Amino acid sequence: MSLTFRQVRHFIATAESGRVSAAAAALNVTQSAVTSSIKALEAELGRKLFDRHSNGVTLTFDGHEFLQRARAIEASVSDATRGPHRWGTQVDGTVDVAVSYTVAGYFLPPLLTRFWRTFPGITVRLHEFQRDAIEQS
Amino acid sequence: MSLTFRQVRHFIATAESGRVSAAAAALNVTQSAVTSSIKALEAELGRKLFDRHSNGVTLTFDGHEFLQRARAIEASVSDATRGPHRWGTQVDGTVDVAVSYTVAGYFLPPLLTRFWRTFPGITVRLHEFQRDAIEQS
C-alpha cells in the first residue's frame, strides 16, 4: 500500500504522547487502529519508528527524523484544507492586449471568459489595430 | 471522509494533463477511479476544481489555488518517503557529564543506552566526582 494521511496523524499523536493508548483516545479511535497504522508505516518505510516498552513507546532515531517530515505533511495538508487564501496568492494588475478586429470578434471572447474566471483580479484592456501595425512590435 | 493522498495524486495528474483519461493512463488506473477521486475532493473542499468540456477539463480558479497546495503536499510526502537525510539533520558533538558513583552505576546505563540509540553521533564523556563537589556548580 501507499502512505496515508490517516497513518501520519496516528503517528504524530503517538509520538507526541508517547503512548499508543493516549493517542488513540485523543483521536477517538481504538488502540488497535493506531497500532496497525504504525505497523503499516514502519512496513512502508522499511524502518522501525518506535521502541516498545511496557509503559509506552519512545521514538527511535529514524522515528525522530520521520516526525519532522510528518509535521511538514500535516502542515501542508491542513493548509490545503483550510479555505482559500485571500492573502499572498492574490493576483491583480492590468494587461494591455493589442488585437486585430478578426481576432477580437472570433477568438477572444471564449478565451477572455476563461481568463477572467481564472484571474478575477486582472483588468484586461483591449486595443484594436490593423494587423500589420501590430506585428511590427 | 478525510483528505487522501491518492486523491491528491489523481488531482495533480489530471490538472497537469488536462484530461481525466490521460491522468488515469499515467497512474495505471481507470477513468472512473480518477473521476470519483476528483468528485470526492470537490465534495470535501466544498469547491469545484475543474470545468468539464467535451475535450477534457480545465482548472477553475479554486482549482488553480488548490493545485499549488496539492504540489506542496506531494513534495512533503515524497520527501518523507525518501530515505533518511544524512545532511542537515545530522547531530554530533561532545557532551561532558559529571556524575557521582551511585548515579553512574545505577541510573545512567539504561539512560545512556536510549540516548545513544537516539543520537548516535554524540560522544558522551563521563567524569566521576564526589556528590558535594558536583553540586557546587
Next chain:
DNA sequence: CTCGCTTACGCGATTCGTAAATATA
C-alpha cells in the same frame, strides 16, 4: 493482577474495474 501494546477476526465502508450511459463535434 494491572497496565500497555499486539494479534485475530468479522463487519461496514471505500476503491477499483467493467461496462453502459451521456455529451459534444
Next chain:
DNA sequence: TATATTTACGAATCGCGTAAGCGAG
C-alpha cells in the same frame, strides 16, 4: 461516429472495533 466524462454496480481491499493474547512490573 469518435472522443471524453460520468454513472451503475459487483468484487476486492481497507480500516475499525471487540476481544483475546502477551510481557513487564
